[in-house]
Amino acid sequence: MLEKKTTEYERAVLIGVINKDQNEAKVTEYLDELEFLTFTAGGEVTQRFTQRMEVPNPKTLIGSGKMEEVEQYVKENDIGSVIFDDELSPAQQRNIEKQLRCKIIDRTSLILDIFAQRAQTSYARTQVELAQYEYLLPRLTGLWTHLERQKGGIGMRGPGETEIETDRRIVRDRITLLKKKLTKIDRQMETQRGNRGALVRVALVGYTNVGKSTLMNVVSKSEVFAENKLFATLDTTVRKVVIGNLPFLLSDTVGFIRKLPTQLVESFKSTLDEVREADLLLHVVDISHPQFEEHIASVNKILDEIKSADKKTIMVFNKIDQYKPETIDEDDLVTERTAAHFTIEDWKKTWFSKIGDRALFISALNKENLDEFRKRVYDEVRDIHVTRFPYNNFLYPEHLDFQ
Ligand SMILES: Nc1nc2c(ncn2[C@@H]2O[C@H](COP(=O)(O)OP(=O)(O)OP(=O)(O)O)[C@@H](O)[C@H]2O)c(=O)[nH]1
Ligand SMILES: [Mg+2]
Structure with a gap:
């Protein structure tokens, strides 16, 4: 790896x-x-x-x-x-x-x-900087004791304390400034989102490195940066996608991880608003990862924290091309069969019985089952569209060519 x-x-x-x-x-x-x-x-x-x-x-x-x-x-x-x-x-x-x-x-x-290393835009940098200062603030006390020991304590306490107080004030001032800056950007983003009109909004969510950007690229023919490292994407990209004449907005955003620092969840508020305001979530999962079920749980926990757990969701199990179940020898009567031995077919059965056709199994990289993916997304988006605009005369095609 x-x-x-x-x-x-x-x-x-x-x-x-x-x-x-x-x-x-x-x-x-x-x-x-x-x-x-x-x-x-x-x-x-x-x-x-x-x-x-x-x-x-x-x-x-x-x-x-x-x-x-x-x-x-x-x-x-x-x-x-x-x-x-x-x-x-x-x-x-x-x-x-x-x-x-x-x-x-x-x-x-x-x-x-x-x-911090990955933040490209000034918006992402501001969000990360705020999270870093929030992390640093309670730790400044530590620096002071460190300083005190270095300088030898007696007589240094006064200036030392002043120093740490000054540092704290600087950090607090910086936090206030960054928050103000973010509020301003948040408002701009809100207006931008408002200007997008009434299109149905679909958001890709999921653990980091599961293939969200890759899927975004194949579906929307865009070029969002994707690579085999964690947190390749920090900013949100929104693209207009048309499936079978039906336009909708698809967004790709920052990946989640176990124990995502709370400072980050808070300062990435606006980035996560894209998820919060979506009509439909596509929860992408890397089924080839041995801990994919834990990843699902971590993502659901964060969705809950940002009050998006009850949204309409399709589970998209990606990387089926790379999935390899552990095998048991026919003669081996000792090893217990666990989830690690499941085939893709076993997983399909498990999830179909849990959530019906809200589970999909694809490979974004090899473009496997993408027609089925498009069809499912189309059906969901159409349902939302119909509920939202009951009187419009949009013609939903009966037979779709999803190529
Ligand atoms: N084998 C295989 N690899 C895939 C598939 N989809 C994506 N990948 C690879 O997985 C890695 C991560 O893909 P990304 O699209 O960057 O993942 P992401 O979910 O956007 O990741 P972050 O932005 O970091 O959260 C890349 O190396 C992709 O080429 C797939 O279906 N099969
Ligand atoms: Mg990405």
Whole structure:
């Protein structure tokens, strides 16, 4: 998966904690994702450390013995960043930094970093900057203690405190300014959305890297940036699409991820409005990913947070070309058959019985089953159209050529 290894990549180690909420297998999955995030941010993971512990160490999250092990490794292997899957408190971050003497990053700050790197437009940059300052503000206290120790405490407390207060004020002022700027842009965007007229609005949603932009491109013949890294898309693209003479708007937006930092959900309000105001959601899923069911749950959680969980939704299971079930030997009577052994046909049965024809199985890359996709979307959009304009005389074609 992480094929590229060049010297420009910063060397990093990952740290995960095994406890009653997350067993070893889960932590491995989480660290796989964290490694992909690290790769997206420009890092190369050279080692993973995990520790089994029921109660996290309040000082350094992991235990002191494990910390020494990591310290040794960091020293000997020219490590630039130590990345934790779990969120660190400001104090933990400070303590760990002091001991390891390299950059200490948690999942939230890693995601924020990728967003910052990826933001193309001034609008996306403003949203990310706001989220970063919101993340930084409670952590400024930590910097102060750090400063105090460096400067030797006595006599420095006054100026130190002033310094941190000044820093805080600067950050708060910046937050206020960014919020104002965003409110202004939000209003402009709202007007823009209002000007789009009464067309039915369809939004692509889903976990990051599932193929939303690829699908957008094949359906609308546009060229939205798609690549095999996380968060390729940050801005929303809206395209007018016509299927069987019926025009509607299709939007492609930022992908979701497990534990998407709340600061980001809040500051990406306007980007997510596109989802909130959509008439129909196309929830795209990468069925070839071993954790796709968890991805669905994470996406549904975020949809719930932005009050869009009850929207009309079609589940679009993508990447069927890449799906490979685990196989069991006929003679193997021990291995239990699990969801990992399901064929695409099994998955179809499961989902059709759950949500009927609101489930679709496609490959956006190989253009498999796209006719069926177009037909389903057409039917849904037409239904919405008919309800909205009961008296219009639009002629819905009986027989469609979806090519
Ligand atoms: N094998 C296979 N790969 C696909 C398919 N659809 C998309 N991909 C690949 O999956 C990767 C991610 O695709 P994108 O379209 O960028 O995914 P996205 O959901 O827009 O991702 P973000 O914008 O990062 O949230 C790219 O490398 C695509 O080429 C598919 O049907 N089959
Ligand atoms: Mg995309």
